[in-house]
Amino acid sequence: MSAAAFPRAALFDLDGTLLDSAPDMLATANRMRASRGIGAMTLEALRPHVSKGARAMLAAAFPDIAQEPREAMVPEFLAVYQEELGRHSVLFDGVADMLAALERAGSVWGIVTNKPEYLARDILPQLQWQTRCAVLIGGDTLAEKKPHPLPLQVAAERIGIDIAACVYVGDDERDIQSARAAGMSSIAALWGYRQAHEEPAQWQADVMVELPEILIEPAAWPVVQRPVGAT
Template structure:
């Protein structure tokens, strides 16, 4: 994927030349898979199932945050020891319950029709992210995939976004990053990449996306179908 040479394309008339996305909470509603994982672990300890609403705000924060929500009475060291089991169990539930957010597939098709390339930069371990792509039919469409363990750094460090742009043969300023977590926007700003904060994703009550510094803040994936809602790439003429 990321090592294949992208075809030379005329910059699109509507959308940016390239778009990078976070995965969970941005493209994919994976909270149901996470819930099934957490409840299997809870059941093994004789605990009642938790509700989707209890785990959903924590999904974008990673396995440790979800374990803290699922096992709030456990000490940090005990939860840390459960991370490998959580990931192993999640691999078994991967894609069984999750769905794309509304209008995501339509939006990706619109990008492709406009000549834009798109890829994924996620903090999910790369092997888990790669398992998802064939389930969605994205293995030949996604131009680059960077996971949380692909490089020496992960978001909010800018390195994953910089390397993703480099592997697509573009400057960071030629791309736009879309994510639902503050770390996504921090990473994009540090990389010099325009960004969109996705309000349809996973967010805790205290978080204020309007204060993250994104170039655009959108309520739903349908708004990504409107070219005017995309920030201007920094390296475009007149930017």
């Protein structure tokens, strides 16, 4: 029997999986609320909506504004968020050690997010990831975004590793749907952003993991395709 091993490539969602960016999002929402004479909202109120994107966060921040005028607020949200980017966010505990463990094992890792690529790319130098992250696919990089399989398919193609040898890690059901549609193994990151009604057990991820530090051990990862001749 072969020993447990890390996958050849690990692909990650960004917000809610690698990066606790909710504080940046909160600062953004509260700047927009303040400019409209509305008091600040709490992190607890916004946090469950972060992985759903700007529109979901605007709905949480401005529940009394109708959908159409809220839609018009998306560019403002993104512009303010770009100014707050990285000012308050931190890596989830254990993420730095997990990525280092992957690198020591010779695995590559990358990011596939629905965040606009220019915003995701701006994060990399702040985290000193610009030479470590093997691939970055944003929500506007391609014609489709998650839960469509295309972002994961293109990410695997760009790093030159077969989809069957990759694992995708994400905290939202769309992440798992994208991986399943692409034929890629998946991990549901239970430490991320989730609304009260969501049941990760129903997402059909290959593995559910409570904390990033668990993924420091290769045995915690799904068993995936190994290179020819590997033991």
